[in-house]
Amino acid sequence: MTFYAAIVVSALRNDQNKEIEMGVVGILTAGGDCPGLNAVIRGAVCRAVDLGFDVVGIKDGWEGLMNDHTMPLNREIVRGIFGKGGTILGTSRMDPYVHGDGLSTCKPTLSRHGIDRIIVVGGDGTLRSAMRLSNEGLGVIGVPKTIDNDIAGTDITFGFETAVQIATDAIDRLATTAEAHNRVIVVEVMGRTKGWIATHAGIAGGAHYILVPEFEYDIDQVVATLTERHDLGHRYSIVVVGEGISPPAGYEADANKTDAFGFERLGGVAYQVAAAIEDRTNFETRVSVLGHIQRGGTPVASDRVLATRLGVAAADFAAEGQTGIMVAVKGPDIVAVPIEVASEEIRSVPEELYATAKTFFG
Numbered sequence: 072m073t074f075y076a077a078i079v080v081s082a083l084r085n086d087q088n089k090e091i092e093m094g095v096v097g098i099l100t101a102g103g104d105c106p107g108l109n110a111v112i113r114g115a116v117c118r119a120v121d122l123g124f125d126v127v128g129i130k131d132g133w134e135g136l137m138n139d140h141t142m143p144l145n146r147e148i149v150r151g152i153f154g155k156g157g158t159i160l161g162t163s164r165m166d167p168y169v170h171g172d173g174l175s176t177c178k179p180t181l182s183r184h185g186i187d188r189i190i191v192v193g194g195d196g197t198l199r200s201a202m203r204l205s206n207e208g209l210g211v212i213g214v215p216k217t218i219d220n221d222i223a224g225t226d227i228t229f230g231f232e233t234a235v236q237i238a239t240d241a242i243d244r245l246a247t248t249a250e251a252h253n254r255v256i257v258v259e260v261m262g263r264t265k266g267w268i269a270t271h272a273g274i275a276g277g278a279h280y281i282l283v284p285e286f287e288y289d290i291d292q293v294v295a296t297l298t299e300r301h302d303l304g305h306r307y308s309i310v311v312v313g314e315g316i317s318p319p320a321g322y323e324a325d326a327n328k329t330d331a332f333g334f335e336r337l338g339g340v341a342y343q344v345a346a347a348i349e350d351r352t353n354f355e356t357r358v359s360v361l362g363h364i365q366r367g368g369t370p371v372a373s374d375r376v377l378a379t380r381l382g383v384a385a386a387d388f389a390a391e392g393q394t395g396i397m398v399a400v401k402g403p404d405i406v407a408v409p410i411e412v413a414s415e416e417i418r419s420v421p422e423e424l425y426a427t428a429k430t431f432f433g
Contacts, residue, residue, distance in 0.1 A: 167204065
């Protein structure tokens with residue numbers, strides 16, 4: 072098969088022979104990095120090559136598509152990458168509609184390499200832009216990605232389990248030093264406006280209070296719970312907070328900051344929570360903001376498997392001509408849903424899960 076020419080090959084999927092038109096498929100990773108990105112790339116590339124595609128890797132997310140920064144991908148190049156953190160393609164916060172004119176900005180790269188469909192691995196913002204490109208006529212297959220686990224239309228996103236494990240390990244370690252010094256430690260985890268990581272890691276790590284953006288909290292109730300715990304002789308506590316919660320009433324939050332591309336940066340609210348606790352209790356209180364450590368490093372086994380399945384499915388859907396879709400997890404199955412679903416209201420921690428966590432406060 073030549074690099075630019077499209078051919079028709081016979082492929083086997085779901086034990087049925089099917090005539091599939093092959094061509095050149097692009098793949099990019101955009102937005103924040105996430106454990107498992109390389110496993111998606113490996114899965115998609117290996118399946119696509121087996122099906123007869125040529126594969127073009129697009130470097131640094133949308134920036135590479137806008138400015139023709141690409142690399143060829145094949146089985147040899149992606150060999151052994153699935154256990155590595157980060158992404159061999161790189162990523163960025165650039166956006167074809169914020170920093171360009173949509174599909175027209177991307178067309179030169181697409182035309183130059185003969186790309187007729189593209190696998191886009193990204194979070195809700197990336198997938199919204201992918202949807203707009205799809206509406207303009209680009210063949211898009213979206214793969215949802217975020218450690219925050221909040222994308223609509225899928226039961227879980229790869230990277231989430233790794234972030235929870237990292238946060239749980241940190242809570243376990245912080246609990247021992249908190250106990251040794253009779254301290255309260257406020258642990259801030261990522262998640263933006265949703266508390267999936269905080270809730271799961273808080274339960275797994277035995278946190279004594281968990282604050283998440285989905286549910287309002289009363290700092291006086293937090294203080295009362297911690298005080299009662301200390302009065303019973305448990306003279307240390309771990310409080311887990313999601314980065315997107317509001318600060319306690321009466322405590323100034325830092326002014327919202329934006330990154331180089333104008334997107335809001337969260338983080339640091341744990342310092343206001345800690346100050347409120349210490350002011351009201353006189354308990355020595357410390358803060359640990361886990362930050363980007365939750366997104367770095369090797370993915371856990373379950374994320375490697377999930378990301379691989381999503382990548383393989385994305386290549387299969389591309390081969391079948393299913394575009395304008397997002398590859399989603401529904402129970403045990405990997406399915407295609409309309410990419411518009413990713414633009415719906417993001418998924419919140421359900422009340423029943425948070426109620427389970429509250430059982431163990433104190």
